Amino acid sequence: MALARRVAMVAGGGALAGVGTYLGLVTGAIPVDLGIGRRVRPLGPVEVLIGAPRDVVFAVLAAPYGERVPRAMREKVKVLERGDDMVLAAHFTPIRGRLRATTVETVRFSRPDRVDFRLVRGPVPHVVESFQLAEDEVGGTLLTYTGELGTDLWRAGRWWGDLVASTWEAAVRASLEAARTEAERRSTL
Template sequence: MTGAGRRTRPLGSQTVDIAAPREVVFDVIAQPYLGRATGAMREKVRVLERGSDMVLAAHFTPVAGGRLTATTVETVRFTHPERIDFRLVRGPVPSVTESFRLTEHASGTRLEYRGEMGTDGWALGSRWGRLVAARWEETVAASLTSLKDEAQRRSRHTTPAAGS
């Protein structure tokens, strides 16, 4: 759209503590973009262009009970090992910026998600944004759960047993 009646709203924040080193968590997030994606991830993410610290990627999200797939195109920028930033290029709203921030703490890594969504069209756009934001945040929450599970699984498999 044109930016007329632009309104912004926050996305998140969502925080998850992960019992894994920050490097492992970063690698799990970055793998489908910078490395070789698993079969399951290839159904969700396709890298369109790749640079040294940024990719352009299409993301596929099931909607309408899985009957439809929403496609967004985003730039994904990597600041190893503490941050990954996303910026919407094409999607259901004109503007989204997001970040995953990784900090070390006593039991592993804290991953914090924050973002901002912009909609055009005054009140009508704002109502559409509420619908999109609810689904967007549900998708992020599911991704964070998967990231946590995978990072902890990898960490268990790479950490030597006590007394070894």
């Protein structure tokens, strides 16, 4: 009986450690950057045609990082440090229930046509992204999202990267759709 109890305790402890590690990775609380077996995969491209001038779209993209954060963004973005053309910001993404992932990224603004992101801490060791803004012929804006996501540990890292990338790109698509809606609303005022 004592042996069965010990085996159950060890198995339970192992399962608890596995769940804790998984939650730490998913939420970005345990960033893993081993630098071995690095695999990089593309993110995007995603193109969104926005019926608003480029300067309006840029202002919408920059708004969450400004001095006055829009109320709708306060639970999604927190600026940790601010410079002239760059911020260090924490981004909060709901995962399931009350669970949320936290990423910390530098965000660099190149007015009027580019916003660049570089991951500092998150569920993978490497992400770089950009939003590029180009005027179209009718006064609107073509917003193009591109990036790359890198993971360590060869095949296991590739599996993790594919899992993270699908969630990551879905969050970006939702953000781009919200930016499109807000920019078009502002341009009709």
